[in-house]
Amino acid sequence: MSKTQIVGVKGRRVWDSRGRPTVEVDVTLECGAMGRAIAPAGASRGRAEAVDLRDGEETFGGLDVTQAISGIDGEISSALVGLDGVDQVAVDDTLISLDGTPNKARLGGNATVAVSMAVAHASAASEGVPLWQYLGGANAGPMPLPEIQIFGGGAHAARRVDVQDFMVIATGAEDFAMALDWTAEVYRAAGQTMEEQGLLQGVADEGGYWPAFDTNEAALDNLVAAIERAGLVPGDQVSISLDIAASEFGEAGLYRLGLEERELDSDALSDMLVGWTERYPIVSIEDPLGEDDEAGLRKFTAAVGNRIQIIGDDYLVTNARRVEDAAARSACNALLCKPNQAGTLSEAKAAADAARKANFGVIVSARSGETEDATIVHLAVGWSAPQLKVGSFARSERMVKWNEGLRVLEALPGGGRLPPRELFPWGQN
Numbered sequence: 001m002s003k004t005q006i007v008g009v010k011g012r013r014v015w016d017s018r019g020r021p022t023v024e025v026d027v028t029l030e031c032g033a034m035g036r037a038i039a040p041a042g043a044s045r046g047r048a049e050a051v052d053l054r055d056g057e058e059t060f061g062g063l064d065v066t067q068a069i070s071g072i073d074g075e076i077s078s079a080l081v082g083l084d085g086v087d088q089v090a091v092d093d094t095l096i097s098l099d100g101t102p103n104k105a106r107l108g109g110n111a112t113v114a115v116s117m118a119v120a121h122a123s124a125a126s127e128g129v130p131l132w133q134y135l136g137g138a139n140a141g142p143m144p145l146p147e148i149q150i151f152g153g154g155a156h157a158a159r160r161v162d163v164q165d166f167m168v169i170a171t172g173a174e175d176f177a178m179a180l181d182w183t184a185e186v187y188r189a190a191g192q193t194m195e196e197q198g199l200l201q202g203v204a205d206e207g208g209y210w211p212a213f214d215t216n217e218a219a220l221d222n223l224v225a226a227i228e229r230a231g232l233v234p235g236d237q238v239s240i241s242l243d244i245a246a247s248e249f250g251e252a253g254l255y256r257l258g259l260e261e262r263e264l265d266s267d268a269l270s271d272m273l274v275g276w277t278e279r280y281p282i283v284s285i286e287d288p289l290g291e292d293d294e295a296g297l298r299k300f301t302a303a304v305g306n307r308i309q310i311i312g313d314d315y316l317v318t319n320a321r322r323v324e325d326a327a328a329r330s331a332c333n334a335l336l337c338k339p340n341q342a343g344t345l346s347e348a349k350a351a352a353d354a355a356r357k358a359n360f361g362v363i364v365s366a367r368s369g370e371t372e373d374a375t376i377v378h379l380a381v382g383w384s385a386p387q388l389k390v391g392s393f394a395r396s397e398r399m400v401k402w403n404e405g406l407r408v409l410e411a412l413p414g415g416g417r418l419p420p421r422e423l424f425p426w427g428q429n
């Protein structure tokens, strides 16, 4: 028997950052190495992503995961025990065919992604190295550039503002630690500014300040003011990044801005966003139009794709084929890579590889429902993804990722410098 053969797969119900049930998995190998991972959960999901298996009964608002856990301890465990843990592709292929649906609906994407990640952790442990090193070997790194939320909105803040994430990217920072230092100052400055205006009302789901603004532009103005107050130069040292998450307030090319009580068609929303990119130091926009509005995405990309990063999240759902199609149609120029949208590590990696091949940017991303699991930091470094998005700079389910990044930074050969500017040319304006 090989020392890295899987001998145990065990699921357990734990709790996420919204106090909802989620799935944790322990995988044990013959040599005694153990790997553990927890599934995250989205609230602003793409229609085509892998779905979580939830019980749907009264308990915990229908969100319990006892069926997903039974599947792990039963069918999944039986299928995986005996496989070699270091053969991630064989493990993931087994999960995919065992589930048998296009979106992991039978066993649950929450079950499959937790198992898939736990297997990778166990294999890294069997070699006595951290996961990033196990995945990337000598090619691991550099450290990804962090994309960090300052104000949370949309589905993460009871739709208090329409735009879901108002974020910063420290485009002028020299290394990961400096990017965090600068963001900490911007976050603090934003809090002070909110307090002085009587707008400080706690934080949204990912730790960004609750967006008590009257318009989306007021949030942008406050963000620029916070960067300046932190003593940093907007657009040079620290730039703005937005996740519009337009599928959340639009369908079939019609968008309803609840805050401003305006209805916009695809062109009008696009024009509004293009206007923002001209007035504010914005370097990246995610899901500017709805996942079903490919014509709008193409128009938007034709208009500004040569000077800002346009990320597909709901639109690409971490799917390699969708990335290839989007590249062929010039409908965006970067992939948000969320492992649980795919349901296995191998599928998420295939999407990241397809993105790199298409010359797309890659941003490895957490979900709005998170835990103490820091796997995505290791994926970003091990897969050499140039950027990392994990929410804000508060609450430990977020900070556990940034702090893990600092530990990886220390260990990464070459000091873990941020990707060279050519990989992120948008920070030059």
Ligand code: PGA
Pocket: 041, 042, 043, 044, 045, 046, 164, 243, 245, 313, 365, 366, 367, 368, 369
């Ligand atoms: P989520 O969305 O709530 O589905 O995790 C986050 C995002 O849109 O990036």
Ligand code: ZN
Pocket: 243, 245, 286, 287, 313, 314, 336
């Ligand atoms: Zn998004």
